[in-house]
Amino acid sequence: MTAAREVDEPTRSDIPPVEVDGVSVRFGAITALSDVSFTVAPGTIHAVIGPNGAGKSTMFNVLSGVYQAAEGQVRFGDARLDRMRPYQIAGIGVARAFQNIALSGTQSVAENLMLGRHHLTKAGFIAAGLRLPRATREGKRHGERVAEIAEFLELGDKLQTPVGVLSYGDQKRVEVARALCTEPRLLLLDEPVAGMNAEETTRMAEAIREIRSALGISIVLVEHDMGMVMSLADRVTVLDFGRRIADGTPAEVQSDPEVIRAYLGSGDEINPSDAAAGHPSETPGTRP
Secondary structure: OOOOOOOOOOOOOOOOOEEEEEEEEEEOOEEEEEEEEEEEOOOOEEEEEOOOOOOHHHHHHHHOOOOOOOEEEEEEOOEEHHHOOHHHHHHOOEEEEOOOOOOOOOOEHHHHHHHOOHHHOOOOHHHHHOOOHHHHHHHHHHHHHHHHHHHHOOOHHHOOOEHHHOOHHHHHHHHHHHHHOOOOOEEEEEOOOOOOOHHHHHHHHHHHHHHHHHHOOEEEEEOOOHHHHHHHOOEEEEEEOOEEEEEEOHHHHHOOHHHHHHHHOOOOOOOHHHHHHHOOOOOOOOOO
8 A cells, every 4th residue: 555645845825734632523412523533634634534424424414514413613824614504615725526517518628727716806797797898807817827727637628628528537637627617725625536437536646645735735635546545645534433443644543543444444554445445425314
């Protein structure tokens, strides 16, 4: 198993840590998360893993403002994410790419990516509708940035292609590209390689490395591909039945007895392919 690459890129001064402190989430009598804490260091790739129903998706929904914590707090610098709505969280530089592709299939790649620039638009609806010079100039700048991001994710030759005719792997990259178009400081990736073949998985892993290296942003990902997680992440938090059972480097986590028990129920070291195959994507209603 390949060890995660050390972070040697300079850290951006505007990237604060993410501090999850004692977060609990309940749905009626069901406790989905119980006193979960971990810290995402600035400019790192931090994975959240665990067996089916461990609480990973719930944690992601707390980070992005979809769910509210019953207890605890989530800080992103001075901001309390646990007290903010999703649009407010997006406004301070947190972007999420979803596991289930949420794109407009009839619109082009460029049109989908431009949606990510919406909150950065300053000219206003009237100026844009009247095609005033400032709106035209701003639209050109946004278009140029969309083209740059598309090129960065190997989508430059597909900008005018309807998303619905692209391959599944290309659509997943469009999803990530749209999140990058918001100019995030923190990128949340929800199972970025789910459903991909080996070649597509390798390309996405390389893209994630390049995003961190080129942009210096923090990345939090939920993923079931253990080979990818252990080779990509700088730090890994492991959840099981809504509790944090381990937190450390990939090497530390893969040899942790609690993690081995949660994945395999034995004393053997985690085999990444077995772990991924044995625990499919988290499904609501299976385990809290």
